[in-house]
Amino acid sequence: MEKALVVTASDSASPSTLVDRVAQYARTGLEGSANTQRAYRADLQHFQTWCLEQGYLDLPAQPTTLAAYTAHLADTCKWSTLTRKLAAISKLHQVRGFDSPTTDKQLKIVLEGIKRTKGIRQKQAPAFTLHRLKTLLRGMETESMAGLRNKALLLLGFTGAFRRSELVALNVEDLSFTEEGLVVSMGRSKTNQYGDHEEKAIYYSPEVALCPIRTLQAWVGRLGSVSGGPNPLFVRVRKGDQLTGDRLTDKTVDDLVKRYMGPSYSAHSLRASFVTIAKLNGADDSEVMRQTKHKTTLMIQKYTRLENIRQHNAAMKLGL
Numbered sequence: 152m153e154k155a156l157v158v159t160a161s162d163s164a165s166p167s168t169l170v171d172r173v174a175q176y177a178r179t180g181l182e183g184s185a186n187t188q189r190a191y192r193a194d195l196q197h198f199q200t201w202c203l204e205q206g207y208l209d210l211p212a213q214p215t216t217l218a219a220y221t222a223h224l225a226d227t228c229k230w231s232t233l234t235r236k237l238a239a240i241s242k243l244h245q246v247r248g249f250d251s252p253t254t255d256k257q258l259k260i261v262l263e264g265i266k267r268t269k270g271i272r273q274k275q276a277p278a279f280t281l282h283r284l285k286t287l288l289r290g291m292e293t294e295s296m297a298g299l300r301n302k303a304l305l306l307l308g309f310t311g312a313f314r315r316s317e318l319v320a321l322n323v324e325d326l327s328f329t330e331e332g333l334v335v336s337m338g339r340s341k342t343n344q345y346g347d348h349e350e351k352a353i354y355y356s357p358e359v360a361l362c363p364i365r366t367l368q369a370w371v372g373r374l375g376s377v378s379g380g381p382n383p384l385f386v387r388v389r390k391g392d393q394l395t396g397d398r399l400t401d402k403t404v405d406d407l408v409k410r411y412m413g414p415s416y417s418a419h420s421l422r423a424s425f426v427t428i429a430k431l432n433g434a435d436d437s438e439v440m441r442q443t444k445h446k447t448t449l450m451i452q453k454y455t456r457l458e459n460i461r462q463h464n465a466a467m468k469l470g471l
Contacts, residue, residue, distance in 0.1 A: 185310045198240055211244060214255030221258070233265070276419035278427040279412055284309065287411055289360045296373060297388040301407055303370040304385055306363035308404070308421035311335060311351045312443045315404040315418035318327035322381040323371055333364045351442055 198220065202209035207216040217240065224233050241251040252258065266447040288306065293299040308318055317337060327334045333353040374382065374394070385404075387397040405418040412420065422443065429439050439445075 176299065178197040181407045190235065191242060194236040194239035195243055198236065210247060211249040212252050214252045214258045217252045217255070218258050221261055221265060225269055230266065230269065276417045276423050277415055278424040279416060281428050283412070284424070285361060291411075293366070293369070295388075296392045296394055299366070299370050299373065300385060300388060301411070303363075303366045304399075304404065304407065305363075305411065305421070306366050307335075307353065308408075308418070309425055310353050310363045310461060312422045312425040312439075313351075314422060315401045318404055319383075319385060319401060320401050323374065323384050324380055324382065326367065326371065327382070328364065328368060333367065348445060351444075 198212075199209045199224065199424060201207075201220060202212070202216065205219070207213075207219070209216075210268070217237070221233060221237070224236065227238070237253050241253040284305075288302065291298060291302045292366050293302055307313065308315075315346040321337075325336045326338070327432045332355060335351045335353060338349065352369075353363050355364050359365055371384075374384075374386070383396065383398040385399045387395045387399060387403075389395055401418070408418050408420060426439055426443060429442075
């Protein structure tokens with residue numbers, strides 16, 4: 152495991168300002184995105200508290216300490232949670248210039264034993280059917296500010312295969328309406344850590360009640376704009392149906408999906424449903440990836456929810 156890049160003020164070839172800049176870039180490269188850092192902080196706090204209670208040193212941690220910690224987690228944590236906590240511990244060691252204990256061979260044997268004993272099946276956000284979504288959209292009221300905003304959010308989230316973090320980060324200025332459809336410009340996201348220019352295309356629906364573009368145009372028209380921007384696309388609505396300038400939060404988007412689609416669904420169901428419905432309607436992986444911005448077809452397979460064994464099954468095409 153390579154250690155973190157360390158540059159000291161004694162480097163005569165580098166002014167102190169460059170030393171600080173290099174060190175900051177090194178930390179940023181190791182720590183990852185802001186969302187990743189937030190998730191890791193909670194995981195590291197948990198690990199440090201556990202080490203304190205058990206009398207172990209948390210930094211640098213010994214492989215035997217980490218093996219004991221994973222055994223402790225195995226009975227209460229999902230495999231995905233356990234591996235995320237280990238990733239946080241590994242990142243901490245790299246940032247501080249220590250070898251990561253997660254590469255230890257004996258620890259890997261313990262992890263293999265946990266996988267075999269507990270399994271690694273991950274609970275996924277379910278996908279809804281197109282019929283269910285259409286029925287909901289046709290019945291939604293749009294006279295109120297909140298009602299129109301919610302419908303616009305659900306339609307855009309589904310047709311654009313957006314993550315909730317991407318939805319709440321959008322500004323009115325990111326939307327470009329044309330006769331052919333809508334183009335949404337995006338900044339950084341989970342699959343676009345470096346801020347490359349990305350766009351998503353949204354299309355008209357012949358049925359007004361199901362049309363994401365007409366619904367968004369109506370919502371933007373009610374929003375108005377503030378000169379100088381940016382103007383958040385999805386904002387909070389106060390009691391009395393009064394608009395605010397406050398962006399919705401990730402949690403609000405999740406709550407809205409549960410409210411309209413049912414408690415078993417989540418904001419991630421918008422994205423999973425896009426992939427599943429598109430695949431059932433004959434879209435190939437490359438078409439789906441142009442909208443989801445996934446980098447590999449493996450992720451498309453992971454996102455496709457085909458719980459019904461009779462759906463999308465080659466046994467239907469045997470010709471018997």
